[in-house]
Amino acid sequence: MTGRWSWFNISSVVFGFAFLYLPIVLLVIYSFNESRLVTVWAGFSTKWYGELFRDQSMLNAAWVTLRVGLLSATVATVLGTLAAVSLVRISRFRGRTLFTGMVYAPLVMPDVITGLSLLLLFVSINFDRGFWTVTLAHITFSLCFVAVVVQSRLVTFDLSLEEAAQDLGCTPFQAFMKVTLPVILPAVVSGWMLAFTLSLDDLVIASFTSGPGATTLPMKIYSQVRLGVTPKINAVCTILIALVTTGVLIASIMNKRRAMLDARAAREMS
Amino acid sequence: MLRAISNRLVILIPYVWLLFFFLLPFLIVLRIALSDLEYGAPPYTPQFSYTDSWAVIWDKLSQFDFENFTFLFSDSLYINSYLSSLQIAFVSMILTLLIGFPLAYGMARAPLGLRPTLLMLVILPFWTSFLIRVYAWIGILKQEGLLNQLLLWLGVIDTPLEILSTNKAVYIGIVYSYLPFMVLPIYSTLEKMDESLVEAARDLGCTQIAAFWKITARLAVPGILAGCLLVFIPAVGEFVIPDLLGGSGTLMIGKTLWIEFFNNSDWTVASAIATVLLVVLVVPIVWFQNAQARATETGK
Numbered sequence: 001m002t003g004r005w006s007w008f009n010i011s012s013v014v015f016g017f018a019f020l021y022l023p024i025v026l027l028v029i030y031s032f033n034e035s036r037l038v039t040v041w042a043g044f045s046t047k048w049y050g051e052l053f054r055d056q057s058m059l060n061a062a063w064v065t066l067r068v069g070l071l072s073a074t075v076a077t078v079l080g081t082l083a084a085v086s087l088v089r090i091s092r093f094r095g096r097t098l099f100t101g102m103v104y105a106p107l108v109m110p111d112v113i114t115g116l117s118l119l120l121l122f123v124s125i126n127f128d129r130g131f132w133t134v135t136l137a138h139i140t141f142s143l144c145f146v147a148v149v150v151q152s153r154l155v156t157f158d159l160s161l162e163e164a165a166q167d168l169g170c171t172p173f174q175a176f177m178k179v180t181l182p183v184i185l186p187a188v189v190s191g192w193m194l195a196f197t198l199s200l201d202d203l204v205i206a207s208f209t210s211g212p213g214a215t216t217l218p219m220k221i222y223s224q225v226r227l228g229v230t231p232k233i234n235a236v237c238t239i240l241i242a243l244v245t246t247g248v249l250i251a252s253i254m255n256k257r258r259a260m261l262d263a264r265a266a267r268e269m270s
Numbered sequence: 271m272l273r274a275i276s277n278r279l280v281i282l283i284p285y286v287w288l289l290f291f292f293l294l295p296f297l298i299v300l301r302i303a304l305s306d307l308e309y310g311a312p313p314y315t316p317q318f319s320y321t322d323s324w325a326v327i328w329d330k331l332s333q334f335d336f337e338n339f340t341f342l343f344s345d346s347l348y349i350n351s352y353l354s355s356l357q358i359a360f361v362s363m364i365l366t367l368l369i370g371f372p373l374a375y376g377m378a379r380a381p382l383g384l385r386p387t388l389l390m391l392v393i394l395p396f397w398t399s400f401l402i403r404v405y406a407w408i409g410i411l412k413q414e415g416l417l418n419q420l421l422l423w424l425g426v427i428d429t430p431l432e433i434l435s436t437n438k439a440v441y442i443g444i445v446y447s448y449l450p451f452m453v454l455p456i457y458s459t460l461e462k463m464d465e466s467l468v469e470a471a472r473d474l475g476c477t478q479i480a481a482f483w484k485i486t487a488r489l490a491v492p493g494i495l496a497g498c499l500l501v502f503i504p505a506v507g508e509f510v511i512p513d514l515l516g517g518s519g520t521l522m523i524g525k526t527l528w529i530e531f532f533n534n535s536d537w538t539v540a541s542a543i544a545t546v547l548l549v550v551l552v553v554p555i556v557w558f559q560n561a562q563a564r565a566t567e568t569g570k
Contacts, residue, residue: 004379005379005381006379008372009376009380012375012376013376013380015372015373016369016376016449016453019446020446023406023410024398024403026409027402027406079284083284083288086280090280103284103288105555107558107562108499108504108558109507110507110524111524112509112527112544112547113299113507113544113548116544117298117544120302120537120541121291124298140288140291143284173276193397201399203401204509218399218401221401221405225401225405225514226514229409233405237402237405241398241402244398245394252390
């Protein structure tokens with residue numbers, strides 16, 4: 001779509017972004033507030049960050065979250081990529097409709113249903129709740145997001161390239177690793193990042209499936225928020241926002257550089 | 271031959287995973303929804319055990335009790351929770367569309383060089399934690415919060431508005447959290463749209479507004495539909511937003527389920543609530559799946 005960028009368009013964009021960003025900006029600003037009250041500004045201070053790093057239970061929760069996130073994102077990326085490959089490449093197999101349904105349904109499934117159903121599964125097979133149950137639950141819902149992200153890239157991939165590699169003596173696995181994977185890698189990487197942030201973010205499913213000793217950071221934040229808003233929570237939130245923002249920005253810059261290098265290589269070849 | 275085996279493995283691994291961790295749990299929810307409540311761990315007496323033969327299962331099936339379901343429909347709390355969830359999700363969806371469409375439209379008409387940045391700016395909040403974004407609103411909407419301070423200072427109001435702990439705060443929270451889900455699909459349909467169609471309509475005598483309704487809005491329908499479903503379905507089962515921003519009067523089924531499960535430890539009723547919620551949502555979910563599958567097919 002092209003056309004004139006009217007004042008109406010500009011103001012709706014500005015209004016939309018102000019709405020999206022103002023609450024986050026305010027949250028970050030008030031994490032540097034001297035006062036214990038989050039709504040009264042009493043001068044700049046970083047004391048809440050100091051207090052945060054002395055809070056052992058908060059640090060433990062952060063450590064649990066980090067391990068769950070890294071492990072579940074990695075497994076979900078492998079499984080999600082396999083699911084995407086089956087959806088795109090293999091147009092007919094028994095139970096394909098069921099499979100498609102199971103891949104797309106978790107994208108919109110309310111967390112309370114997913115959480116409750118997984119908990120009941122773990123209870124009925126007598127699996128002790130804790131680190132592993134949260135990780136398994138996170139793998140399950142994030143693998144579907146990975147599948148969708150990878151799938152959208154895979155549909156544009158020219159299958160004959162992989163066939164050529166196989167004609168030249170590659171096994172299907174080698175052909176996939178050497179030809180297809182490098183092409184879909186940006187999608188796989190963003191799928192991993194998405195899975196990681198989804199895991200970092202999840203409160204409801206973790207609350208259902210977690211057990212003693214496996215309190216994740218969102219669970220910790222939630223229990224403190226229920227007691228009241230404090231600048232310390234603002235400080236944790238600010239750190240998380242900073243981490244995620246940096247990660248996303250680095251990834252997008254790397255993507256852009258890659259695209260530029262590809263374009264240059266294509267120019268030199270022609 | 272090798273290809274056939276590897277193909278089978280590629281499907282089998284995620285397939286079995288999803289069968290075990292996604293489909294089987296739903297069957298267990300159903301089983302427990304049909305069980306009786308018992309005090310102990312786990313707090314229910316199952317109607318089936320995994321070692322039952324078919325004959326035994328059939329025998330038990332014939333004497334099923336839908337006690338938990340009849341209980342749900344006899345207590346107005348549950349029915350009201352479902353209805354009020356649907357209503358809150360629907361109103362929020364419309365509000366999200368009203369803010370999201372102009373934003374997506376404005377983005378699609380922005381200068382080409384600016385669009386990747388704008389897109390990035392919509393996606394970025396989506397990556398930041400949901401819980402954090404909901405939490406951010408508490409400080410703004412509180413009685414002595416920033417919004418009231420601003421409005422009092424401007425002289426717009428004399429007494430602070432009561433927004434937090436009411437349904438208004440829940441609407442704001444849902445619209446805010448789900449806005450990117452509405453903007454992204456609409457933007458991607460509008461971006462691909464051929465502007466010359468609108469020009470042709472103008473040339474043929476349409477006013478600007480008529481051309482917008484007849485061409486732009488019509489062509490954006492798939493994006494609008496996808497966006498609405500992406501907002502509506504999860505919003506119906508939302509727990510965090512009504513719990514943190516809503517008040518005691520805010521009835522939403524996700525919150526009711528949570529309370530049944532965590533506060534009352536009534537697993538059987540919680541399972542029955544989940545089952546009914548799934549039945550309520552199955553039509554929009556299947557609709558969404560079909561739309562997704564169609565979009566991928568045309569993407570090929």
